[in-house]
Amino acid sequence: MDTTKMKTKNFLVLLVAVFALAILAVSNASAANFDRIGINEQLETDDNRITQVFAGETIKVSTVVTMGADEQIWNARITARLIGQSGTLVESKEFVAVKGKTYSQTLFLKVPFDLDPSQQRFTLLVTIEGTDAGEAGRKEISLVVQRESYQLEVLAFDAMNEVKAGENLALDVVLQNRGYLKAENAYLRATIPELGISKTVFYGDLYPTDKSGDNEEDAVERRMFLSIPSNAAEGLYTLELEAFNDDSSTLTSKKIFVTSAAEDSRVVSSSSSKTFAVGEETIYTMTLVNAGNSIKIYDLVVDSDSGLNVELDESVVAVPAGSSRTVQMRVTASENGRQDFTVNIRSDNQIVDSAEFTANVEGTRNIAGNAAVLLTVVLAVVFLVLLIVLIVLLTRKPEKTENFGESYY
Incomplete structure (x- = not known):
């Protein structure tokens, strides 16, 4: 009896569950x-x-x-x-x-x-x-x-968002074969079209699946360097990465900010203003500082007023990385008044800095006074020579005359 009731109860529970699921459905x-x-x-x-x-x-x-x-x-x-x-x-x-x-x-x-x-x-x-x-x-x-039969993909690449002109941009790029078949002789080309620079790296054969034990890899990482021109203007540029072989190609891009190399170069002058007379030569100095990490070649170009003559000791100066060089300028004036001159410092056909100088020209160099001094010195020398000759003559003893008597034989 209890068994019959239990079966009946289980049947009713099952029936209710089925009914509930049916309603839900x-x-x-x-x-x-x-x-x-x-x-x-x-x-x-x-x-x-x-x-x-x-x-x-x-x-x-x-x-x-x-x-x-x-x-x-x-x-x-x-x-x-x-x-x-x-x-x-x-x-x-x-x-x-x-x-x-x-x-x-x-x-x-x-x-x-x-x-x-x-x-x-x-x-x-x-x-x-x-x-x-x-x-x-x-x-x-x-x-x-x-899968496509042939498909290459730039899976990942690491590059700095900012680089300085004149330096190398390092690129770490992972290239993967996403195709159904083997990608033979795969290459990667990195280009910045606005700067006209490009670099290509060979990746070799990439397989559809990775079999490291058989030296068959579907993804390979390579490092490459792009040399940024030292005269590149500061701004935002597009870096293009093209993965290609004879069967397929794919292109991806990233924005790179290039900072100017001019900030690595500075000019320090000891005195930018001097006072001197017409015809007098005065020396100005300036120091070129290269704060970059590579040698710099500077071309010095003078722009002066018509009344000044400026001569540079060196017009082309090489400054090693982290060093400085001092340059002298010999200046003469042909007329009175305030006159200015500027020295422009160029590197890689770009003005990286400039230095301005002032000449306050007053009066004329006293050439007559100098001649009188010279004449006085000459006369003093002549007088001294004559005095020495006179002393020698006065102190010289006269020669004695020898007196011989007559002899008679």
Whole structure:
């Protein structure tokens, strides 16, 4: 008797559970229904149809959904994802789904590159759901994901966002074969078109899958350097990376800011203003400082007023990295008054700095006075010579005369 009651009770529990699931299924079926789903403008109305897409492709998912007569969702949204592939979920904006109304939503889903090569068939799940109501309808689409036969990709690259003119820009680039077949003789070319510079590096053969034990790799990293011209103007430039071989090519880019090299060069002058007379030579000095990390060659160009004559000890000066050099300027004036001159410092055909100097010219050099002094010195020397001669003559003793007597034989 107890056994019969137990069986009856279990049967009733099972019947209630089945009835509840049936009610839930009916309610879900009537909540919302996807009338049409399109993949890349191709309508998918047949549940048995299989759509082909490519790895790395961004597919367009167009949906048309009709709400049931008894269902309304205040914060509804359409979602799409590849079942079993994390990071593929995309969602529409929230909207109010009113009873019996039809709505259209478009989503864009990126098919991952790094799918299991042995698996080609995947399932795209499209749902309509609400935060409070949960899932109100769903549709599954079968997809065949295929790789392109030949496809190279710049998987990752590391480069500084800022570089100084005259220095090297280091690039660490990982190149990967995303194709179905082997990519033979792969190259990478880095270019900054505005500066007219380019560098190409050989990556070799890249395989569809990584077999490190057989030295067959699908991704390889290389380092390369781009030499930025020292006369590059400061500004934002586009760095282009092109991965290519005989079968395919792909292009990616990044913005690089180039700072001017002029800030590495400075001019220090001990005195920028001097006072002297017409015809008098005066020496000015200035020191060239190279604060960069490479040798600098400076061309010095003088721009002066017509009444000044400026001569440089050196017009071309080489300054090692982190060093300085002092240059002298010999200046004479042909007329009175304030007169100016400027020394422009150029490096790589670019003015990197300049120094301004002032000459206050007053009066004329006293040439007559100097001649009188010279004449006085000459006369003093002559007088001294005559005095010495006179002393010698006065102190000289007269010669004695020898007196011989007559001899008689």
